[in-house]
Amino acid sequence: MYAFQLATLMLGLQLPIVCHALDVDPGDYTPMPDGTQLGLLYLQHAERHDYYVRGNQLSDKYNLYSDVSILRGVSYQAFAGVLTNIQLLLPFGHLSAGGDIKGMGSESGMGDPILANAVWIHQDPSTNRALAVTQYLFLPIGDYNKNKELNIGENRWKYVLQGGYMHGIGSRVILDFVADVTFFGDNDRYSSRDLTLKQDPQYQMQGFIRYMFSERAAMHVGYSRLWxxxxxxxGTELEDESRQAKIVLGGSYFVTPKAQLLATLGRDLSVENGFKEESRVNLRLLYVF
Known part of the structure; x- marks a missing residue:
């Protein structure tokens, strides 16, 4: 089985570097006033060395490094008293392999653009409580080459349905709960052999605790499960179902009344199949227009 999994890895690593899971930041479901527009820049760096198959470590020398930047625009509108937003995300990335998989080389380019729309079912800013649903559609137009072992784009449609709930406790503590399901289209150009890749739905749950030092400064800790x-x-099952747990720690600060900087450190706690992230650094700059 290990030989089969390794052969599959070398056949063509279709690693979705932008979002292997659709991770969120604490406060993403904060309702904003009608007419608000946001511009965001994400910078993300992650390092991986261990590769797992069915819960067993196959190697600790499968080095894979990723650097991702994402430009994101968000516009809020209220229709008949219901708050919504529309979003566009443009990802760009660089992948570099080392160690025992150094032969995979490196790759840079544009990832699959993402269209998104959120609708708030309930919001009460006075108590920091809100409930919303978001849809994400990944467009398969990112850089993809079936003859390369590393790719930035995925050559397939993806749809994510996500729900988020924010719950304030007093004036200082806010809890964020987010759950989503991802549906995958087929990649009919998987590897140079033009194989067809299919994937079952994938699920994720995320939770954060935020402590507000002031209206400008906060810290957070979070936990995520993916399966x-x-x-x-x-038609051949790879027996590579995702079972991943990870933890994050970070903080945010409004450097000006309209500009916020958020930083998060994280790592995987456990992985059933695939790469285990040893470390991740996420930086986000948000500007309110």
């Missing part, structure tokens, strides 16, 4: 998403290549 599902088993893949098939030309």
């Amino acid at each position: 599902g998403g088993q893949r098939k290549v030309d």
Whole structure:
């Protein structure tokens, strides 16, 4: 089985570097006033060395490094008293392999653009409580080459349905709960052999605790669980269902009344199949227009 999994890895690593899971930041479901527009820049760096198959470590020398930047625009509108927003995300990335998989080389380019729309079912800014649903559609137009072992784009449609709930406790503590499911289209150009990649739905739950030192400064700790998403290549199950747990720690600060800087450190606690992230650094700059 290990030989089969390794052969599959070398066949064509379709690693979705932008969002292997659709991670969120604490406060993403904060309702904003009608007419608000946001511009965001994300910078993300992650390092991986360990590769797992069915819970067992296959190697600790499968070095994979990723650097991702994302430009994101968000516009809020209220229709008949219901708050919504529309979003556009443009990802760009660089992948670099080392150690025992150094032969995979490196790759840079544009990832699959993302269209998103959120609708708030309930909001009460006075108590920091809100409930919303968001849809994400990944467009398969990112850089993809079936003859390369590393790719930035995925050559397939993806749809994510996500729900988020924010719950204030007093004036200082806010809890964020987010759950989503991802549905995958087929990649009919998987590797140079033009195989067809199919994938089962994938699920994720995320939770954060935020402590507000003031209206400008906050810190947070978070936990995430990911499961599902088993893949098939030309009808053959890879037995690579995702089972991942990770933790994050970070903080945010409004450097001006309209500009916020958020930083998060994280790592995987456990991985059933695939790469285990040893470390991750996320930086986000948000500007309110």
